[in-house]
Amino acid sequence: xxxxxxxxKLEREKILSRSQFITLLQGWQKEGIAxxxxxxAGRLRERYYGKDVYIRGLIEFTxxxxxxxxxxxxxxxxxxxxxYRLTKEEILSCCRRGYELGYxxxxxxxGEDAGYKPDEIAGLVEAxxxxxxxxxxxxxxxxxxxxxxxxxxxxxxxxxxxxxxTADDMHYRSLHPSSCSPENRKRCLYDLKEIxxxxxxxxxxxxxGQTAEHLAQDLLFIEKLQPxxxxxxxxxxxxxxxxxxxxxxxxxxxxxxLGILRIxxxxxxxxxxxxLGTIHPEGLELGMLSGANVCMPNLTPDGVRGEYALxxxxxxEKRGNADAAEDLQxxxxxxxxxxxxxxxxxxxxxxxxx
Ligand code: 5AD
Numbered sequence: 001x002x003x004x005x006x007x008x009k010l011e012r013e014k015i016l017s018r019s020q021f022i023t024l025l026q027g028w029q030k031e032g033i034a035x036x037x038x039x040x041a042g043r044l045r046e047r048y049y050g051k052d053v054y055i056r057g058l059i060e061f062t063x064x065x066x067x068x069x070x071x072x073x074x075x076x077x078x079x080x081x082x083x084y085r086l087t088k089e090e091i092l093s094c095c096r097r098g099y100e101l102g103y104x105x106x107x108x109x110x111g112e113d114a115g116y117k118p119d120e121i122a123g124l125v126e127a128x129x130x131x132x133x134x135x136x137x138x139x140x141x142x143x144x145x146x147x148x149x150x151x152x153x154x155x156x157x158x159x160x161x162x163x164x165x166t167a168d169d170m171h172y173r174s175l176h177p178s179s180c181s182p183e184n185r186k187r188c189l190y191d192l193k194e195i196x197x198x199x200x201x202x203x204x205x206x207x208x209g210q211t212a213e214h215l216a217q218d219l220l221f222i223e224k225l226q227p228x229x230x231x232x233x234x235x236x237x238x239x240x241x242x243x244x245x246x247x248x249x250x251x252x253x254x255x256x257x258l259g260i261l262r263i264x265x266x267x268x269x270x271x272x273x274x275x276l277g278t279i280h281p282e283g284l285e286l287g288m289l290s291g292a293n294v295c296m297p298n299l300t301p302d303g304v305r306g307e308y309a310l311x312x313x314x315x316x317e318k319r320g321n322a323d324a325a326e327d328l329q330x331x332x333x334x335x336x337x338x339x340x341x342x343x344x345x346x347x348x349x350x351x352x353x354x
Contacts, residue, residue: 003027021216028256037259041291044266049293054347056105057098057299060308061086065111073238073309084304094299102344105136112142122155129156136346146191160192163202167221168214200229206249207235233275236311255290262291267352
């Protein structure tokens, strides 16, 4: 079958042409193809990362955002969100708690919040690195001038997550208001890489209007960028956004793409994301078995957690006042059941040495 030949080629050459990616993606539901992808992806995952699951403590420190992305629950014009901003002390206390639990990476994620000045974020990074010298700090706070990224890198930030959302310019413009540009988004990603961050891009699966052609472009963009991390998850509608009535992305297609990404970039850090865990009760397990090797449990304090509602029914808010320790214990058990082990480790990329 054509798809099988393409898969072999992808594994061998680590690239396909645009039309070959499209054929492979259009054939994702054909008998036996997904299984083949998962077998290959599973083997590669174990070659680089064994049975290890890297964890990152996610701290959603502000839900203020100046942007108005049509899909996102914390978009500026959503008046229904109760806005919050954690203080430096609250964030440091999340990290202390996380460190005790075994986290060695902290991810500071937030909207593009003009209320947090670049120098304050730099101060935060410095304080976390000082308190936990062996830990990695990941920032995920959107688009900024190169000098600001440099300032944060100099302050000690190790990694940066900025999903490209979609590599197709027209599609990008259909998901965002005109104040956001695909050119700037991509410029940010190249700046981050050049500065020396371990850089992560990514996209939503099944965002409104997405086609196999768009996904093929995402894969080509990712191959060109050669990121250290790729975050993907299904699009999930949020009722107070313009896309509130759109259908959610397909769970199985997300798994398929996780597998393809593992074959494309065998040593990449690939999370089973919160969105994946939200649309399926065994999303995290199936994500791992499809090629993922990272999980990002929430360390955000209970009091505000429900307010970081990017989409409907976000997994970490569903259990009400879940506690970070219980969350992690539960994750450890879930991973053990599929033969994987949560590790106490910074979880840097294990580079392919070919
Ligand atoms: N469904 C799924 N993912 C979403 N994100 C934002 N809104 C949604 C949604 N409705 C993702 C975006 C963003 C990341 C932080 O969350 O890809 O980059």
